[in-house]
Amino acid sequence: MGFAEKRGDYWRGRYKRSPGVYATVTDDQGNTIKFRTRRDAEQAANDAEAQVRSGAMRDIASGRATFGEYANIWYDRQDLAASTMQNYRRRLEEHLLPTFEEDALADITRKAIADWVKKERAAGYAADSIRSWRALLHLILADAVDDGRIMVNPAAQRKGRGKRGGRSQHRGAEKTITTALGVLLIAERAALLSGRDDEFAAVVSAGFTGLRWGELVGLETKYVRPGALRVEWQLYELDNGQFHRCPPKDGSHRTVVTPDWLTDLLMGQIRQTRPEPCPCHGFRYVFRGFRPPNHAAQQTGPKLIDVARHAEVAIGTASAVLNDRAVVAEATRARVMAAIEELGYRRGGQTGMAAPHWRRNGFAMWLFRPAATGGYPAKAPRPARPVPVEADPWPGVPVRGRNAPSRADACWLPIAPGLTPHGLRHSYKTLMIELGTPATLMDAQMGHADGSVQARYSHVTDGMTGRLLDGLTEVWRAALDERRKLSSLSPVPLLDRLLGEETGQ
Structure with a gap:
């Protein structure tokens, strides 16, 4: 128009x-x-x-339409999920149209497509990405054949053509996973980077439920129930920065059973944060967003480390006072409480306004990746660098601001190099396999569909569910015990409380 x-x-x-x-x-x-x-x-x-x-x-x-003209018509008639339409548009505009836009459909040859693939590969793009772009080209040209625009699809490939026999050459790199203890340690570090408990609860939830990223961000408070989470929606982040509320991937609506300790963790998160309806959709979500950690130094309001310094105590001691741990002497407790009153400290990192939702890239780059690898990624003009921390209390509190490395005592070591937020989903599936969980229950937890005949005769029972929940509880308690051997205190208030509860303090 x-x-x-x-x-x-x-x-x-x-x-x-x-x-x-x-x-x-x-x-x-x-x-x-x-x-x-x-x-x-x-x-x-x-x-x-x-x-x-x-x-x-x-x-x-007349059969002389250009690829660009036909692609425009083809895209307009698609009626798919917003995320799929976004991916199609991006692949078209960034990779297909720059090469084929002015070419007539009838003039696109197998050689032209092969040359384009070689060019993209030489540019350093991942093999999986190139395959996805070629698949879209194949789909568009296949529809052009069905529409009678061209006689054959030049993007079609015969299976195994031009390849050596044996194993598939398209296998991606092995996915990095971690253990239950790794999940706990990464969650603790993520909370230290953000300065609040939210990230601890979120990472632990992802590691012990296998929720996809969009399902975790889109988890509404009304779907957190005793012993279960109901997955009805996910939030998909579009290129324009808006969050699209849509059904979970592949329509995998499901009820994920959870052990009591995880239900308590999530209920406590809701009680502490008291979520308000977000301005995007008007629903209450369990988890709030957060600004990138490199802006943390600009946040208003004192932090727990400021309280500790003002009271001349360790951060772990200040945390123990907040959690009402009996291990702190009364005189020290009074000094910490006075510092809290004088500074106007508010617990839980609730100083300032939190964003309604996490940004996927920001969470992965500035919270999850540094927590898992022990280092900040490279971002111009700054190179990749370790996370500088104060050594006391363990595992170290990140130091921020100017000249942070010179003020730090140490830096974090890697926990799981290469781990991504989606890797927690792989970790959860692996954990269920270790616990001997039947395939039917694993599929129900993960939201996978098994169309085999055997699956039609397999059903989830209360006994299966009970054994899985018992196993998850045992693994969690073992992880807390291992963490306690490293240090009986934590600068993360939520974890500090959990460590104290397990020892009866």
Whole structure:
């Protein structure tokens, strides 16, 4: 649809000439026509665009339509999930159109496609990414065959053509996983990086339920129930920064059974944060977003480390006072409480406004990855670097601000290099296998569908569920015991309380 554009004391008409390309209404000599009114400019622009479309359709009918013209028509008639439409558009605009946009459909050959694949591979793109772009090209050209635009699909490949026999050459790198103790330690570090308990509860929940990232971010408070989580929705982050509320991947609505200790953890998170309806969708979500850690130094309000310094005690001692641990002397307790009162400290990192939802990239880059690897990633102009920490209390509190490395006592060692938030889902599946969980129950927990005949005769029983929950509880308690051997205190208030409860303090 054409539109009018104000240019000083006149209007000009603008219309779409091809996907992503707009032109101006001109006269026979190529000069811009200056319209006196907006309506005249819009009418001329619509007429010009109609002529372009009719010409494109004539080209299509004669088999000489360009790939760009057909791709535009093909995309407009798709009716898929917002996330899929976004991925298709990105792959088209960034990888397919730059090479094939001006080529007639009938002129696209197997050699041209093979040359394009080699070019993308030489540019350093991952093999999985190139395959996904080629798959979209195959899909578009297959529809062009069905529409009668071309006779054959040049992107079609015979299985095994031009490849050596044996194992598949398309296997991706092995996914990094971690143990229950690894989940706990990464969760603790993530909470230290953010300065609040939210990230501890979130990482532990992901590691012991196998929720996908979108399902974790989109977990609403009403779906946290005794002994279970109900997965009804996910939040998918679009390129424009908005969050699209949609059903879980592959329609995997399910009830994920959870041990009592995890239910208590999530209920405590809800009680502490008291979530308000988000401005995006009007629903209450268990987890709130957070600004990147490199902005933490700019946050207003004192932190726990400020309270400890003001009271001249260790951070672990200040945390023990907040958690009402009996191990602290009364005089020290009074000094810490006085510091809290004087500084106006608020527990749980609730100083300032939290974002409604986590950004996937920000969470992975500035919270999860440093927690798992012990280092911040490279981001221009700064190179990759270790996380500088104060050695006391263990495992070390991140030091921020100018000249942080020189003020730090140590840095974190890696826990699980290469681990991603999605790797927690793989870790949970592996943990269930270790616990001897039947495949039927594992599929129910993960949201996977098994279409085999055997699966139709397999059902989840209370006995299966009970054994899985008992196993998860045993593994969690063992992880806490191992963590307690490293240090009986934690600068993360939530974990510090858990460690104290297990020892009866």
